[in-house]
Amino acid sequence: MKKRDSILMMIMIPFLTIAFFVNGIQVLADDEVPYVTYNFDYWEDIVYTPAAYLPDSNLSGAVIGTTNFSSPQDLCVTEDGILYIVDTGNNRIVVCNFYSGTFHFVREITGFDHNGSKDTFNGPSGICISQNERIYIADTNNKRVVALEMDGTLYQIIENPQSESFSDDFEFKPTKVTVDYADRAYVIAAGVFEGIMCFDANGEFTGYSGTINVHITPIEKIWRKFSTKAQRARQTLFIPTEFTGVDIDQKGFIYATNIDSEGTQSVRRLNPRGEDVIKKGDGVKISGDKFFIPVGDYGGASHIVDVVYREHGIYSCIDSTRGRIFTYDHEGNLLYIFGGLGSQSGTFKTPVAIESYDDKILALDAQRGEVLCFKSTEYGQLINDAVSLRYDGDEKQAVEVWKKVLNLNANFELAYVGIGKAYLSSGDNKTAMKYLKLGMDREYYSIAYKRYRNEWLKEHLNMILTAGIVIIGGSVIFNKVRKHRKGDKKYE
Amino acid sequence: MNKKKIKYLFHVVSHPFDGFYEVRHREQGSVLLALILILLFGLSFSLNRQYAGFVVNDINPRTVNTVTEVIAIFAFVLLFSTANWSITCLMEGEGRFKDILTITGYSMTPMVLTFLPATLISQFIASGEEAFYYLLLFVSIGWFVILLLIGVMTIHNFTIGKTMITLCLTCVSMLVIIFLLSLLLSLVQQVYLFLESIYTEILFRI
Numbered sequence: 001m002k003k004r005d006s007i008l009m010m011i012m013i014p015f016l017t018i019a020f021f022v023n024g025i026q027v028l029a030d031d032e033v034p035y036v037t038y039n040f041d042y043w044e045d046i047v048y049t050p051a052a053y054l055p056d057s058n059l060s061g062a063v064i065g066t067t068n069f070s071s072p073q074d075l076c077v078t079e080d081g082i083l084y085i086v087d088t089g090n091n092r093i094v095v096c097n098f099y100s101g102t103f104h105f106v107r108e109i110t111g112f113d114h115n116g117s118k119d120t121f122n123g124p125s126g127i128c129i130s131q132n133e134r135i136y137i138a139d140t141n142n143k144r145v146v147a148l149e150m151d152g153t154l155y156q157i158i159e160n161p162q163s164e165s166f167s168d169d170f171e172f173k174p175t176k177v178t179v180d181y182a183d184r185a186y187v188i189a190a191g192v193f194e195g196i197m198c199f200d201a202n203g204e205f206t207g208y209s210g211t212i213n214v215h216i217t218p219i220e221k222i223w224r225k226f227s228t229k230a231q232r233a234r235q236t237l238f239i240p241t242e243f244t245g246v247d248i249d250q251k252g253f254i255y256a257t258n259i260d261s262e263g264t265q266s267v268r269r270l271n272p273r274g275e276d277v278i279k280k281g282d283g284v285k286i287s288g289d290k291f292f293i294p295v296g297d298y299g300g301a302s303h304i305v306d307v308v309y310r311e312h313g314i315y316s317c318i319d320s321t322r323g324r325i326f327t328y329d330h331e332g333n334l335l336y337i338f339g340g341l342g343s344q345s346g347t348f349k350t351p352v353a354i355e356s357y358d359d360k361i362l363a364l365d366a367q368r369g370e371v372l373c374f375k376s377t378e379y380g381q382l383i384n385d386a387v388s389l390r391y392d393g394d395e396k397q398a399v400e401v402w403k404k405v406l407n408l409n410a411n412f413e414l415a416y417v418g419i420g421k422a423y424l425s426s427g428d429n430k431t432a433m434k435y436l437k438l439g440m441d442r443e444y445y446s447i448a449y450k451r452y453r454n455e456w457l458k459e460h461l462n463m464i465l466t467a468g469i470v471i472i473g474g475s476v477i478f479n480k481v482r483k484h485r486k487g488d489k490k491y492e
Numbered sequence: 493m494n495k496k497k498i499k500y501l502f503h504v505v506s507h508p509f510d511g512f513y514e515v516r517h518r519e520q521g522s523v524l525l526a527l528i529l530i531l532l533f534g535l536s537f538s539l540n541r542q543y544a545g546f547v548v549n550d551i552n553p554r555t556v557n558t559v560t561e562v563i564a565i566f567a568f569v570l571l572f573s574t575a576n577w578s579i580t581c582l583m584e585g586e587g588r589f590k591d592i593l594t595i596t597g598y599s600m601t602p603m604v605l606t607f608l609p610a611t612l613i614s615q616f617i618a619s620g621e622e623a624f625y626y627l628l629l630f631v632s633i634g635w636f637v638i639l640l641l642i643g644v645m646t647i648h649n650f651t652i653g654k655t656m657i658t659l660c661l662t663c664v665s666m667l668v669i670i671f672l673l674s675l676l677l678s679l680v681q682q683v684y685l686f687l688e689s690i691y692t693e694i695l696f697r698i
Contacts, residue, residue: 043552043554045552045554437546442546442547442619443619445546445547446547446618446619446620447618449547449618450618453616453618
């Protein structure tokens with residue numbers, strides 16, 4: 001019997017090898033990806049994953065048949081796929097059309113009719129298309145925000161904001177702009193540390209939103225106490241960081257990025273009162289890379305420069321230190337990471353802005369003067385779908401998608417949590433416990449465990465009570481018998 | 493080490509003043525037993541790190557290494573005993589090195605006895621009930637500290653104040669020992685490298 005088995009194996013091995021090689025030829029996504037794709041697990045260790053997004057196409061001035069971009073700083077995509085690129089160096093806005101997978105040049109905006117005379121831009125660096133179909137342009141060196149109608153006529157100019165809080169030599173230099181459903185403009189301006197400047201529909205300055213508090217460590221406080229006035233004057237000032245990029249969701253919540261040199265929180269979600277209401281776990285970092293080498297050109301915390309709110313609570317932000325794009329869900333869980341610096345196609349030199357359209361992510365590279373377009377893979381699409389389903393409250397349907405995600409990446413903790421929560425709500429506590437433990441979700445594991453324990457106790461209560469009575473009764477009787485015997489002996 | 497000494501261990505843990513006095517003056521302690529207790533503590537400590545229930549265990553299992561942990565605990569005990577011995581020698585302590593090692597090992601008994609049951613209990617704990625588990629651990633660690641304090645006090649025949657001072661000085665001398673060890677290590681390394689380069693030089697010239 002044994003011999004026959006081994007002969008069978010001998011015959012099988014070549015076939016198995018061939019089968020393996022034939023299967024091995026199938027194209028793996030990683031073969032053509034010019035960057036590493038990874039994620040962080042519960043312990044903040046790096047876990048390599050399949051690529052969620054792959055480089056798709058590039059858009060440069062030459063590709064669409066116009067002069068090349070010179071240090072473009074921002075881009076914006078409307079819902080019907082029209083792309084607006086701020087070509088800062090050439091003082092113009094380039095409008096492209098995006099259909100059937102390629103880009104087509106539509107027009108360029110170089111100026112507008114300002115009360116009868118022609119006016120132009122000077123180093124514009126931010127753009128936003130409002131929900132009411134108007135183009136808002138942060139015209140940085142002209143110190144104003146220009147709002148145009150779609151046909152290019154002037155709608156409004158926001159300039160020279162007035163407030164008692166400004167110092168006398170204050171200069172309004174807007175760099176990024178976004179507009180909510182009520183035509184209120186939110187402007188990031190250079191040299192303004194108090195937060196994002198808010199303007200009402202008439203262009204009047206109303207106040208700041210999302211002030212970042214300065215964090216001073218106790219050691220720094222003590223150090224300052226001991227230093228002299230002259231020393232203190234030469235020390236670095238404790239000023240909050242500036243915001244770098246801004247976006248807005250349909251409900252009017254502002255997503256804003258800032259630079260955090262410690263790598264704790266670089267993305268904020270501001271409510272209408274200007275408070276940060278981003279959702280994240282206790283001690284969870286939303287600042288790109290959770291693990292990095294502290295020094296060197298390629299080291300240091302991620303330098304998050306822009307954010308885009310996509311849909312169903314998903315937002316992506318882009319890091320200029322290592323050229324990576326980080327995507328989070330509405331609870332602050334990292335979904336996937338892709339992108340990198342380099343000179344290959346599909347990599348960045350100086351990424352500055354990010355936008356999304358359909359299943360694509362568009363990122364603008366200032367140094368290359370190119371828009372890089374990334375298309376989702378099956379893996380990325382499945383995660384997007386599952387997160388969207390969960391965001392909409394359809395956890396049961398999400399389970400099927402999460403299972404497909406796990407087939408592609410068995411290390412994706414969020415998928416286990418998703419499945420575990422669905423089992424928990426359907427009442428299968430034991431399976432829920434297994435999945436929630438794999439997903440490292442202590443809170444929900446504990447809930448599942450409590451329910452499971454109660455169930456178990458209910459089921460086995462009879463047995464436990466019987467066993468208890470038997471043991472107690474038995475020991476009482478045993479003691480009595482022993483005493484009785486001892487008594488007998490004494491008596492004898 | 494015989495049965496009597498193992499039995500006496502529990503007397504020491506429950507009557508530390510009396511017990512440690514007997515250990516010092518009537519040879520009731522056993523160094524071997526103390527070493528076994530240290531080993532058991534190392535094992536139960538490591539087991540606790542690895543197998544404590546999911547709800548209370550926030551240790552990355554990739555960082556748990558039983559061998560290193562046991563060796564580290566032994567090294568630490570040795571360091572403490574040496575440092576304490578060298579300090580108490582100068583401060584007219586009556587304890588011998590053997591006694592210091594013995595009381596350190598004996599003091600670990602409560603931890604040896606509670607870490608395993610605590611690990612077991614932690615398996616049946618949900619969030620909100622962690623207090624039971626942590627209470628158990630805190631009590632055993634607190635007991636260990638008290639036993640160690642009384643032990644040092646008794647075997648050296650010190651007052652409580654003097655014990656505190658010697659313990660502080662012990663910490664300082666532990667640091668000094670570590671410093672000297674690392675100095676020695678780097679010196680030995682340099683000498684070794686020097687000899688090695690001479691050897692290679694000779695090898696190339698001949």
